[in-house]
Amino acid sequence: MPGSLRTLTFAGRPRVTVPPGGHVYSDPVPLRVAAQQNLAISLYAPGAPVNDHTFPPPAPNPPASFLSAGGDHTRDTGDTGFPEEDRGISAEPGYHPGQLWWAEVVDGRTPARGTIVALGDSNTDGYLATGGGDRWTDVLARRVNALPPGRQLAVANAGISGNTVSRQPNPYDPTGRCCGPPAPERLEHDALDLAGVRHLILLEGTNDLGGGEHAPPAPASRVIGAMKEIVARAHARGVKVVGATLMPMCAAADSGTEANRRAVNEFIRTGGVFDGVADFDAVVRDPADPTRIRDAYRSDCYHPNAAGHAALGKALDLGLFGLDRRRAEKAA
Incomplete structure (x- = not known):
């Protein structure tokens, strides 16, 4: 969505080191997301291992990742840095249905009562x-x-x-x-x-x-x-x-x-x-x-x-x- 790009910070800093097996939450960001709307999170993790042990993805509309080509593409608003080829269960640049790396939950305010x-x-x-x-x-x-x-x-x-x-x-x-x-x-x-x-x-x-x-x-x-x-x-x-x-x-x-x-x-x-x-x-x-x-x-x-x-x-x-x-x- 135009104008929806937000930069995540961690205790006010633009980067964070996550220990093996650890969890880190970002600072809150102001962003309005409509009900049933998809949300994309871009992360740049140079040198971090990308290895996967998941089962094949659910169908037909699973949560998914796009693994980019080389370099930092976190501020890209287009798709040129993210190859669309379906790579399935692998660690190659492209579309990876059912695979999620590093980001696991998004917490936000909602009119829902629980x-x-x-x-x-x-x-x-x-x-x-x-x-x-x-x-x-x-x-x-x-x-x-x-x-x-x-x-x-x-x-x-x-x-x-x-x-x-x-x-x-x-x-x-x-x-x-x-x-x-x-x-x-x-x-x-x-x-x-x-x-x-x-x-x-x-x-x-x-x-x-x-x-x-x-x-x-x-x-x-x-x-x-x-x-x-x-x-x-x-x-x-x-x-x-x-x-x-x-x-x-x-x-x-x-x-x-x-x-x-x-x-x-x-x-x-x-x-x-x-x-x-x-x-x-x-x-x-x-x-x-x-x-x-x-x-x-x-x-x-x-x-x-x-x-x-x-x-x-x-x-x-x-x-x-x-x-x-x-x-x-x-x-x-």
């Missing part, structure tokens, strides 16, 4: 949400955005593909760098410390129960224990938690994995720990085979497609967040 944070794994991140559409969190955000401004809540997506809900070695990467710290270790930074957080939606546990090359399948008790810890810590901060049931995983009906998934879902539905329940399992499972996502909603055994995400986003009861669903649907 924030809903979705804490999860690839099914929140949006991996394989293919077929034309958005993630369930985007569908939820549009529904909430249809409410009058004074009743709206912001929706923040804190999903990381491959993430686990319990403290354990990551099943896919022993370094853990691909998939972020386990949910209890990133809870404050990624969820509870976000501005105005009032509600948390927890959709995690599939990676724990499924296991992988670097970690065996976790028992239901470990997943349930982690969920209890997360809810207790959120409640201590005055944040309500909605538990989302785990979707089918194509595990055999008589397998330990499927038994553990059913046990976790039973805990979510009836354990009395969560402030509300989003029964995602019931929304997408195949009535003829409850161990599988129904064909119309399935991208693969673990992930719904865009139609599945749309069904999940529409099925969420806005009353879970203290919102009037009827007014929102009428406005939409």
Whole structure:
């Protein structure tokens, strides 16, 4: 947008050194951003490593980065310094869908009266949400955005593909760098410390129960224990938690994995720990085979497609967040 370029400072200085594993917040900047408008952040980090351990990006409109050609292009208002070629998962100059380096959250003032944070794994991140559409969190955000401004809540997506809900070695990467710290270790930074957080939606546990090359399948008790810890810590901060049931995983009906998934879902539905329940399992499972996502909603055994995400986003009861669903649907 013409005239929207702002220079970030850090304690009044134009540059900052971020220690490994550390986090730095810039000074506030005056900038008006309309609802649903994209925001670009340009950073110049000479000599900083660009290495990526993420899963392939969600579709069709993921958060993304443009890696520039050589030199400082932070004040460029055009695209000449940013090659448009889709580079996918790499560190070459060009467009990188689903890859975000260094910048992880933007905090600002809003007429919304609070924030809903979705804490999860690839099914929140949006991996394989293919077929034309958005993630369930985007569908939820549009529904909430249809409410009058004074009743709206912001929706923040804190999903990381491959993430686990319990403290354990990551099943896919022993370094853990691909998939972020386990949910209890990133809870404050990624969820509870976000501005105005009032509600948390927890959709995690599939990676724990499924296991992988670097970690065996976790028992239901470990997943349930982690969920209890997360809810207790959120409640201590005055944040309500909605538990989302785990979707089918194509595990055999008589397998330990499927038994553990059913046990976790039973805990979510009836354990009395969560402030509300989003029964995602019931929304997408195949009535003829409850161990599988129904064909119309399935991208693969673990992930719904865009139609599945749309069904999940529409099925969420806005009353879970203290919102009037009827007014929102009428406005939409």
